[in-house]
Amino acid sequence: MSTRPRPEYPRPQFRRETWTNLNGEWRFAFDDGNAGLAEGWQNATAAGLEDSHFDRAITVPFCYQSKLSGIGETAFHDVVWYARTFEHSPGDDDGRLLLHFGAVDYRATVWVNGAFVAAHEGGHTPFSADVTSALREGENVLVVRAEDPSRDATIPRGKQYWKEKSEGIFYTRTTGIWQTVWLEPVNRRRVGSLRLTPDLDRASLDVEARIEGFRPGMTLRMVVLFDGNEVLDDRVAVTSPMVRRRLPLIRHGVAPDTPHLSRWPGANLWSPEEPNLYDLSLDLVDADGETLDSVESYFGVRKIEARDGEVFLNNRPYYQRLVLDQGYFPGGVLTAPTDEDLRRDIELAKEMGFNGARKHQKVEDPRWLYWADTLGFLVWGEMANSYQYSEDSVRRITAEWQEAVRRDYNHPSIVAWVPMNESWGVPDLGTDPVQREHLLALYHLTRSLDGTRPVVSNDGWEHALTDLCNIHDYRDAEALAGTYATPESSVSATPAGRRIYAPGHGYRGEPILVTEFGGIAFAGEEGGWGYSTVANSDEFLERYEAMIDALLACGPVRGFCYTQLTDVEQEVNGLLTYDRKPKADLNRIRAITAKERP
Structure with missing residues (x-):
């Protein structure tokens, strides 16, 4: 470990060469x-x-x-x-x-x-x-x-x-x-922010760059590279403080000239299986040709969509095998001790057959999202919730959630937004129409900030308008198999005594996913807590396989999220211990997690 904790550059999607780490x-x-x-x-x-x-x-x-x-x-x-x-x-x-x-x-x-x-x-x-x-x-x-x-x-x-x-x-x-806390010397005339929206169907990249200290005569140069090779060099005159530019990737050789981009032979799309990333450099130049600011970024060409009861990644049905990740670390609590710890969590999850995670009740360090982008790992971005409804709680979650969505918009790994979990902060959804309006407002607010990703109004139950029907259910394999056999039985379930949809709302054909289940702890872990217990790793694997098999056999279910990746303090239902030691053979876990649907 470096003598300076967390020495790596903290903002990987908007990088400048000169900075000072104050950690x-x-x-x-x-x-x-x-x-x-x-x-x-x-x-x-x-x-x-x-x-x-x-x-x-x-x-x-x-x-x-x-x-x-x-x-x-x-x-x-x-x-x-x-x-x-x-x-x-x-x-x-x-x-x-x-x-x-x-x-x-x-x-x-x-x-x-x-x-x-x-x-x-x-x-x-x-x-x-x-x-x-x-x-x-x-x-x-x-x-x-x-x-x-x-x-x-x-x-x-x-x-x-x-x-x-x-x-x-x-x-x-x-x-x-x-x-991380850091200092960054910049020019008063500089690139202030960057929003990147790849459009797979049009084979283009929409760039929005906010220019601080705008004055006439500036030029913004944008260079796209793939695997170190230049594939696009674009220059645009800066005529206002906001530069909006659509870069046609087909014309510049990033993609072949075909309307069916998901069928490109050897296309450089982003997915968990092939996490292709393009590098993007921006130079702001004044009228005299002097470079005022240089910024480095990256993007992935990928599309996520929920329609017709299915989730599509790059225009193809995609089954999500997620794991719940709380993002806590022994020694550091919410802060990973090292950048390698962030990377290793994703590598361990992938080794166990998972293609993504619900980052639960935490807006995670951008370095973790960088590794998700780089290694190929789907992420559901989730807000940390409050536990009491009031005007203050509405103001606070609304303001901070907007900041979170804006911060993480450019990450190709993020494929869903989750502003609310299990009615936390809105405990009276069933009886209070005002709280239901707040839930609905968060959905529409998120969609207004980002129309490219599905939004989950309330992960677990009591959904309002939502793009995915997500359900939390910690019962055994037999109960899972019986409940989620049909769409009708799925949405009429009452896990934890809660209805799947809040009053005034109902199922509209959204993809159904079981986004919390399992929670199996090992007996004998003193002071530990879990949703259910097993005696040893063999019994765990047997129960885990039964649950996975049950969900894979349920026709309406388009993905799952197992609880959870690691133990956290006294909650000991992780696949790994708190210090990231496997509780069962990783290859055997992977063989179960990655099973094909029947």
Whole structure:
């Protein structure tokens, strides 16, 4: 492991060459009396950091609750502070310095040299600030205040428990910084954001690039490469702050000239079996020919669609064999100790025959999505939910979910959006029409942000309008076989005592998937919890095979998601232990998971 934790570039789909990683040791303080603001902790100086209120050291990007932070304390501390110094040398007049946070849970306020530079609400999504005006030549002081109300049920918290001791399906909380912090020098005139929409049927790539500091005379150059070979070189005059350009891939040799692109012989499409990726470079050039900004990205040509009771990948029916992935790590809690740990989780899942995952109740680190794109792994992007309905919860989930969808839009691996799980945060869907309107609004909001992927209104049960009919059912193989034999029996089921559709809504022919089942734990795991238990690996494999066989034989079922990839703390129903050791032979698991449908 590098001496600097998580040293890799944190934003793989929007890369610049020059950056500074701020992970590592910071000064840290608990503020249980919430006195820091009044006492002026934000005005800390470099000379006084060691002797000030910042009386602890913490290793960023790990939360204080994690062992890797160097603290490892799980008691409630709702307000925490961070501080560190960094060096700065002024550049030319057009130079700016951006400060980026991958994620800070839950509310963050940021100062540089005592000057306020940023505030953000939302524990799973990134934010940035232009800190140029607050800088001094030489040593600068960065201070962060994070507030994370431990018991507030209206905050989108996912599996983070609101009690001090984890139990059942709820785990250790994450407070404060938990993804990489970094500095990025840029030009004031630059590419601000990038949205890429491959269109398989038209064999094109739609590019939307937002230009910061627009002025007439600029040109945007876009170069597409595959396997290191240039296949497209396009230049467009920048006439407004938003550049919209359709790149015709057929004409440039990326695809053969045929309307039936899913039948290309040797076509370079993206799928779990062949995760082909194209590299994309962008250069923003001024009227004098000077390069103002250079950005590197990538994309995959793939299409996902739900229609006629079927899920289609690249215009062909595709059976999804998913595993539930909570995204927790021993030592790091929500933060993977290393980039290799993120990669290895996907490799282990693929070794067991799975072609994708529901990333459950967590907006995952972009590095994990990069590995999903690169290795070929379907992803259902899911929001961390709250547990109480109120105007505050509506505002919070709506704002943060939009940020999550925008952040991850370009990833070819993401094939579905899940804003809500099992009516969490909307517990009275059956009786409260207002909560049903909120569920419906989230569906339409997500579709308005991204019309290219299916949206699941409420994974598990009590769906409103939805593109996929997903059902959670932890009963045995015999019950699964009987329940999901026909569409009618599937949608009339009441798993966990809940109806599949909320009042006023019903089945409209959506593809049916069983997206939670199994949850088998091994008996004798002291203090452990699972949905059912077995005595040993042979009994597990027998029960697992019976469940998989039952679902594969159910005609209406177009995919499944097994609970779950790994144990997490006291929840011990993983295929792997918490430290990623297999509980049964991976080849035998794969032989079952990857069985063909009868």
